[in-house]
Amino acid sequence: MENPWSGVVSVEVDGVARPMSLTLGALAELETVLGDDTLVALVERFESGGFSSRDVLALIVAGLRGGGWDVVSADLLAAEIKGGPRGAAEAAARLLARAFLLPEERRA
Template structure:
């Protein structure tokens, strides 16, 4: 079970519940994989609803890797994600929000 207070998000992939988390290492890997911009521009794209499927996939992979998974984005190309593309986008947005939420905001 994911713990939102520590930034975790759960997502069912191929029938298995996975815990995703954007650790510092996962964030660095994510930023390195972005084709354009920085993490700030990624957050801005999500806030504006202008994110791409590549953005969603990159966030899901980073979150999985932060949760201890050792796969790559190629491993997810044919994966069944609960909720489909919208479920993946929702999990990606939650990952971003929880990774950058201030501790005092989590108490609310």
């Protein structure tokens, strides 16, 4: 299901592998959630390791919605994500990186 060439990242939620993708619509929704914050600031927080659990949750929700699952953040508050908080953060970071890499920069 994961496809680094198209920007798709897989995350396991409650034992089910789900595709995530930051489509244009998902990015627009993410910007709404971030409010006055920007996508550039979000990328910078992930690059520096200064991201928050709110950042991770917002990215996971946006990615899952972009991947076709009609989910809201409240749906994930009690969900089990494979790898726990660290697994969620790693999936969110891969998703963010793949959304903004050029095709020739992408690798597995």
